[in-house]
Every structure is written in C-alpha cells, then in structure tokens.
Amino acid sequence: MITIKKHILNTDDNVIPVSFDASPNHSDAFSEGLPDTIVIHYTAGSSLDSSVNWLKNPASKASTHVIIGKKGEIVQLVPFNIKAWHAGISEWRGRSGLNRYSIGIEIDNAGLLEKRADGYYSNFGKRVDNSQVVLAPHKYGDKEQAWEAFTEKQIEVVETLCLLLKENYPIKEIVGHEDVSRGRKTDPGPAFPLQKIINRVLTGRKDDESSKPDDNVEYHAINYGVVSADYLNIRKEPSTNGRLASDPLPKGTKLKIIEEKNGWLRIKVELQGWVSQRWVKEV
Ligand SMILES: [Zn+2]
Known part of the structure; x- marks a missing residue:
C-alpha cells in the first residue's frame, strides 16, 4: 500500500513502486488550507527517465510533484506541501497561477500525435503502434486528432494517488492542464478518462460499466x-x-x-x- 509520510510517498509492499528524486525547481510551502486542487498532465516526453531528468534540470524552470511511468511506477520530485512548477500561466474559477493552489501529476505519455503516410508519430519522432492510438477530438476542439493511449496501470495509479491525496490534503477539485491553461495546453487530452477519475475520487461514483477509457474516445474508423x-x-x-x-x-x-x-x-x-x-x- 502507498502512504504519505512527511509529504513524501512511501510503500510497504512495492505493489505500486515509488521513489523520490528531488527537483530544485520549486517555490516555498503552500499557504494554510492548500493545496485544494490536483492538475493532471501528460509529459509529451519520450520516457519516464527523460521527463524526470528534464524536470530536475534548473534550465527547464519546470517541475511537478509526481510523474507516473507506463508501468504505473511513481517518481516524486517535490514534497506535497511545497509548490511545484507545473501549471505555468493558468487560471481557474477566478484564481490565476495554479501552482500556488495545486498538486501536479504528470503522466508519461506522448500526447498529441502526428499522422504520416505510414502511421502515427510522436513529437519526438517515434512511431506509435495503431493499437496505442486514440482518435478523438479534444474537449475544446472539434476536429478529430490522434493521441497516444494511456496504460491501464497509469489510469489505475492516478486514481489511487488522487484518493490518497484527498485523504491527506483538502482536495476539492481535479482538473486538466487543458482546463486551467485553455488554448495554450492540450494535456491530458481525450485519451485520458478525466471525468471518470473525478467521479470516482470526488463523488465516489463507480457506476461506469464501459471498459473504454472515456465516453468520447473512438478507437475505430468512423x-x-x-x-x-x-x-x-x-x-x-x-x-x-x-x-x-x-x-x-x-x-x-x-x-x-x-x-x-x-x-x-x-x-x-x-x-x-x-x-x-x-x-x-x-x-
Ligand atoms: Zn501540462
């Protein structure tokens, strides 16, 4: 089981592997009554390691509290009581600069893909197998685009982690980077079942019988x-x-x-x- 001790993840059984790899990219502690929001991201990076290294590099001027790898392993970079730098210019419900209010969860995922003659490619030039491609419009767009699928393990671990964070911090809301930096960001995008996670974590609903990641995800030619x-x-x-x-x-x-x-x-x-x-x- 994973637990939080002194604002850092711990495991007693390694079912969900966790590790801490400190990033220097952070501000001071959250104010009283915060963090109350979780912001979900995809890395658009080529691997968990490369994203960890980038978010530890002072040159990136960016970080996150955790990154979740494809096998569901969690790397924490910033303790949960300290402000990480994941949201950038952002606004939500009358508050701007969401880093001051929120915990960042990054997920190792290529994000938006490019269609070429012989298939779909990530922004770093790696071919993504068709079975891992989700075709769907973004929630704030109308044209269908291609996105890399998240692994089941990643989705499961995001849910477990959000529940754990809610037990330990006054979390009231879970949002996508796409919601708080609308027009500027597309993560986590339509391949991620954000609404399902919100329902399960914040309202305790478990009534979805669909095995699909999200209602607007379309796997096949239309x-x-x-x-x-x-x-x-x-x-x-x-x-x-x-x-x-x-x-x-x-x-x-x-x-x-x-x-x-x-x-x-x-x-x-x-x-x-x-x-x-x-x-x-x-x-
Ligand atoms: Zn993001």
Whole structure:
C-alpha cells in the first residue's frame, strides 16, 4: 500500500513502486488550507527517465510533484506541501497561477500525435503502434486528432494517488492542464478518462460499466448513419434489455457509428449508447 509520510510517498509492499528524486525547481510551502486542487498532465516526453531528468534540470524552470511511468511506477520530485512548477500561466474559477493552489501529476505519455503516410508519430519522432492510438477530438476542439493511449496501470495509479491525496490534503477539485491553461495546453487530452477519475475520487461514483477509457474516445474508423425507424431506442448496453440512455432518437437523426457488435452499433449523437442495427441505415 502507498502512504504519505512527511509529504513524501512511501510503500510497504512495492505493489505500486515509488521513489523520490528531488527537483530544485520549486517555490516555498503552500499557504494554510492548500493545496485544494490536483492538475493532471501528460509529459509529451519520450520516457519516464527523460521527463524526470528534464524536470530536475534548473534550465527547464519546470517541475511537478509526481510523474507516473507506463508501468504505473511513481517518481516524486517535490514534497506535497511545497509548490511545484507545473501549471505555468493558468487560471481557474477566478484564481490565476495554479501552482500556488495545486498538486501536479504528470503522466508519461506522448500526447498529441502526428499522422504520416505510414502511421502515427510522436513529437519526438517515434512511431506509435495503431493499437496505442486514440482518435478523438479534444474537449475544446472539434476536429478529430490522434493521441497516444494511456496504460491501464497509469489510469489505475492516478486514481489511487488522487484518493490518497484527498485523504491527506483538502482536495476539492481535479482538473486538466487543458482546463486551467485553455488554448495554450492540450494535456491530458481525450485519451485520458478525466471525468471518470473525478467521479470516482470526488463523488465516489463507480457506476461506469464501459471498459473504454472515456465516453468520447473512438478507437475505430468512423462511419455515419441515419435513424430509419420513426423512433429508435438508445441503450447503455448492446441488448434489448439494456437500460435506456436517453429519450428515443427520432427518424432522420444523424449518427456517428463507433463500433459494431452482435447486431448493435455503438453510436454517438450528442450522447452515446447502443441502438438496434436493424433500424440504422448506413450512409
Ligand atoms: Zn501540462
């Protein structure tokens, strides 16, 4: 189990490996009643080691409290009672300079990818296998882009860590760097299930049955369809017993088809759910 002792992570069983590698890039201690926010990032770096080295380098003028590697290992760089330099120019709910209020969690992930003729590439020129590519628009954008998938272990460890931080600090909010530095930053992006983590950590909800990282993540090439029945039920599971996801969709509703499974199509309108394939005409 991981615990926090004197603002530094500890483990008694190494199930989640933790280590401390101090960065000189930090300010003084948080004020009373803080930190109350967690900011989630991706590193856009080539490896955990390279990101740790960069965030320890005085030249970077940047740091974070922790970085989570692909296997879920955690490297802490700054104690949790001290301000790290992860958010930069930022603003959220009337407060600016989020470093003064928040704990930074970086995740080792390439982030936004570039499409070339033979596949997808990271900003550092490494080819990313198609199975690790998530195609989705950013929450503040409308065009579909390619992002490197996070590992399941990383997502699990972020949740565990956020729960632990909430037990130890007055955490009230979890946000993405993209939210507090809107327009300037895109991390953690649509491949990261931020809303799910918020639900689980801050509201204790565990009602998501989807195995997908997030509702707006699309793994496959998109097809389009249009509802051919007068009204079409949209369900949360691909079964006639599936719970209804919303009011029925009227004839003519345009659908984005994300996935096909046993006569059911996972579709997206403004919301997402399952409809009978029989009543969708692919266009
Ligand atoms: Zn960031």
